[in-house]
Amino acid sequence: MEVVDSVRRQGRSLSQALPRAERQLAAGPPRALLRERAYGLLRYAPRLDAWLDALVTQPLRARDAPVARLIQLGLYELFFLRTPDYAAVNEAVALAGRLGRPWAARLVNGVLRNAQRREAELTALTARVDSARLAHPDWLIERIRGDWGDAAEAVFAANNARAPMTLRINRAKTDIETYAAMLRTEGIGAKAGRHAPDSLVLAQPVDVEALPGFRAGWVSVQDEAAQLAAGLVAASPAHRVLDACAAPGGKTAHLIERAGGTLDITAVEIEPDRLARVDDTLRRLDLSAHLLAADAGMPRDWWDGRAYDRILLDAPCSATGVIRRHPDIKLLRRASDIAGLAERQQALLEALWPLLAQGGRLVYATCSIVPDENQRVIEHFMRNHADATEWPIVADWGRAMTHGRQILPGEDGMDGFYYACLLKAPT
Numbered sequence: 001m002e003v004v005d006s007v008r009r010q011g012r013s014l015s016q017a018l019p020r021a022e023r024q025l026a027a028g029p030p031r032a033l034l035r036e037r038a039y040g041l042l043r044y045a046p047r048l049d050a051w052l053d054a055l056v057t058q059p060l061r062a063r064d065a066p067v068a069r070l071i072q073l074g075l076y077e078l079f080f081l082r083t084p085d086y087a088a089v090n091e092a093v094a095l096a097g098r099l100g101r102p103w104a105a106r107l108v109n110g111v112l113r114n115a116q117r118r119e120a121e122l123t124a125l126t127a128r129v130d131s132a133r134l135a136h137p138d139w140l141i142e143r144i145r146g147d148w149g150d151a152a153e154a155v156f157a158a159n160n161a162r163a164p165m166t167l168r169i170n171r172a173k174t175d176i177e178t179y180a181a182m183l184r185t186e187g188i189g190a191k192a193g194r195h196a197p198d199s200l201v202l203a204q205p206v207d208v209e210a211l212p213g214f215r216a217g218w219v220s221v222q223d224e225a226a227q228l229a230a231g232l233v234a235a236s237p238a239h240r241v242l243d244a245c246a247a248p249g250g251k252t253a254h255l256i257e258r259a260g261g262t263l264d265i266t267a268v269e270i271e272p273d274r275l276a277r278v279d280d281t282l283r284r285l286d287l288s289a290h291l292l293a294a295d296a297g298m299p300r301d302w303w304d305g306r307a308y309d310r311i312l313l314d315a316p317c318s319a320t321g322v323i324r325r326h327p328d329i330k331l332l333r334r335a336s337d338i339a340g341l342a343e344r345q346q347a348l349l350e351a352l353w354p355l356l357a358q359g360g361r362l363v364y365a366t367c368s369i370v371p372d373e374n375q376r377v378i379e380h381f382m383r384n385h386a387d388a389t390e391w392p393i394v395a396d397w398g399r400a401m402t403h404g405r406q407i408l409p410g411e412d413g414m415d416g417f418y419y420a421c422l423l424k425a426p427t
């Protein structure tokens, strides 16, 4: 369970830690099992922590974290996956033998056997303690309840659910009906998404390599909520476009696909190795863009002085709208991160506004459900920029906020996302 430990103890993200561990395993069932366990242990970490505390007489020392993880793996197998008792306990005990802590095998065995006897007590504990019941840290529970009131319970449930696999059809190469028929031929069930016109939601996740034409760029994997960006930016070949925070390039590619396959678009990304992922994305799809490894907040270092007709600012954020896809966020994010993120978002917006042409449109997006990162950023910005007007998003997805529109996780099967559109008044 090194994946879970590297998230919990070294603060690494699951998307960094998991691929590394997956490469050491054969493709197919062994990797699927690793994913299931890593996601499960992170998704339910607050509940598994509460259970572990109740089951051990003395807290385990920090250096014995691998033993704690092993017990939690056994608990997850027993009570979530309902693996037969003997198999779950025996496996955990066998793994304990390999940890180089001879005492661990007995402890793991004892705690798991005890857990089976005390299942009713663990169930009562779950019902009594919010962080265990909702499997979220206390600060986030408080925040989500404070911000979303009656909708909060649905948000918690959606954050703990498995996300669907949604495809984006490359309309420069195929169309929804043709591609859905190709999927059917391969025995893959799919239905068109409700809101994003290029989306197909799969009945079951599949390996991307099993998708017809994936290597040839007919299709990409992207949640329906993220696909809404392209419709809002509405870039055409007549426009000069900036995608300010571009990696891994899903939205850059979609903007080009929607424009018919060619677009004058510059994709800026601050992390060079992440910019390489934009390049990979575009190569697979046979698309091109001007790629820049640069700080979008420091345009004087890279801007050529020619205004953009469209700017997409898909800002770095708390990612609280995509917890179902990245359960590590529950453990990595802190309440104190939010103010700093809001400052960065504000600074990016300020820095990019002068680059927008008069009459041009800027789309501000986050995968956050925290109002401080969303409508409050826009509200603050508009208060200080008389040349900014809001273009109200009229849509049947999400909900209208004081500024912009918010989708909560799970609504119509989508990730949580926020969008606002700003227009620059001609002078």
Ligand SMILES: C[S@@+](CC[C@H](N)C(=O)[O-])C[C@H]1O[C@@H](n2cnc3c(N)ncnc32)[C@H](O)[C@@H]1O
Pocket (backbone or CB within 6 Å): 226, 244, 245, 246, 247, 248, 249, 250, 251, 252, 268, 269, 270, 271, 274, 294, 295, 296, 297, 314, 315, 316, 317, 348
């Ligand atoms: C939400 S992700 C963008 C997702 C992307 N638009 C897509 O659809 O694939 C935010 C990205 O912004 C990058 N970033 C953060 N601060 C930045 C800055 N000051 N300038 C440019 N990129 C930045 C992060 O490294 C990250 O890759």
